[in-house]
Amino acid sequence: SQQGEEDPQALSIQEGENATMNCSYKTSINNLQWYRQNSGRGLVHLILIRSNEREKHSGRLRVTLDTSKKSSSLLITASRAADTASYFCATDEGGTSYGKLTFGQGTILTVHP
Amino acid sequence: SQTIHQWPATLVQPVGSPLSLECTVEGTSNPNLYWYRQAAGRGLQLLFYSVGIGQISSEVPQNLSASRPQDRQFILSSKKLLLSDSGFYLCAWSFLFSGTFSYEQYFGPGTRLTVT
Numbered sequence: 001s002q003q004g005e006e007d008p009q010a011l012s013i014q015e016g017e018n019a020t021m022n023c024s025y026k027t028s029i030n031n032l033q034w035y036r037q038n039s040g041r042g043l044v045h046l047i048l049i050r051s052n053e054r055e056k057h058s059g060r061l062r063v064t065l066d067t068s069k070k071s072s073s074l075l076i077t078a079s080r081a082a083d084t085a086s087y088f089c090a091t092d093e094g095g096t097s098y099g100k101l102t103f104g105q106g107t108i109l110t111v112h113p
Numbered sequence: 114s115q116t117i118h119q120w121p122a123t124l125v126q127p128v129g130s131p132l133s134l135e136c137t138v139e140g141t142s143n144p145n146l147y148w149y150r151q152a153a154g155r156g157l158q159l160l161f162y163s164v165g166i167g168q169i170s171s172e173v174p175q176n177l178s179a180s181r182p183q184d185r186q187f188i189l190s191s192k193k194l195l196l197s198d199s200g201f202y203l204c205a206w207s208f209l210f211s212g213t214f215s216y217e218q219y220f221g222p223g224t225r226l227t228v229t
Contacts, residue, residue: 031215042203042220043157050215088157092216099145099207099216100172103157 006089006107014112019076021107023089024069030094032065032072033101037086046074046087051094081113115140119204119221126228132177132191134224136204139185144206146187147218148179151201163187164209199228 007022023032031050035043049056049065049072056063062075076083086108090101116139126132138144145164149157159172161179169179176195180188187204202224207216 033217035220040201040223040225042222043205043218045217045219048215048217086155090218099218100147100159100162101216101218102159103149105156 006087006104008107009105010108010110012110012112013079015079015081017079017111019079019083019109019111021074021087021089021109023072023074023104025072025089025091025102025104026070027091027093029067029091031092032063033090033092034061034063034072034074035088035090035103037088037106039085043088076109079109079111081111083109084111085109115206115219117204117206117219117221119202119224121224122222123225124227126194126226128196128228129193132189132194132198132226134189134202134204134226136187136189136221137185138187138206141185141206141208143184143209145209145216146181147205147207148187148189149203149205151203151223152199157203161189194228196228199226201225 005024031048033048034046036046037043047058047063049063060077065072086106088103088106090103118137147162148160151157163169163181166181177191204221205218207218
């Protein structure tokens with residue numbers, strides 16, 4: 001089953017603008033991860049935030065996690081045309097899950113030059 | 114550094130034919146291995162995962178099976194393909210033991226399967 005649900009399903013912005021994507025999930029988690037997928041390619045890991053963290057940065061990426069609301073957001077600042085891709089959140093429930101991830105349906109981001 | 118390979122890149126197979134997709138990982142030992150299917154470019158569905166040679170766990174009942182004959186080799190198979198098996202198949206690996214118990218996954222390039 002798909003635990004993570006991304007919002008919006010599609011986002012279209014101009015180069016230089018910020019892009020914000022949201023993810024909601026249903027069960028308790030050990031960590032939440034964000035991945036990017038260029039069309040027809042494999043997924044690339046972007047950032048991981050643990051359940052005891054509230055915010056994390058990596059370059060132009062900023063991720064927040066609110067475990068009380070079971071939600072996360074990914075902010076891409078100063079977007080570029082090369083950021084055009086699908087973005088997925090994935091949750092790791094921890095315990096004996098052996099690193100199994102449950103992926104959301106993704107947000108399709110289009111950045112216009 | 115670690116790399117993950119999948120082949121073939123694309124495959125067109127008739128309904129009822131067998132299937133074998135292969136995934137290999139280089140540069141690491143004892144990885145966790147995963148098979149996912151992605152339909153229509155959205156959402157990944159975990160099919161199988163493995164924590165060691167010969168250890169396979171199935172997440173979704175279906176006509177697919179998986180095997181791990183070697184430490185860094187993961188194979189997805191079917192005896193008879195269905196139309197509904199069409200999709201984008203992705204293999205991934207993660208470290209078996211993570212000191213932080215946080216498992217980032219590293220994906221292969223995928224195999225596009227079309228069942229006709």
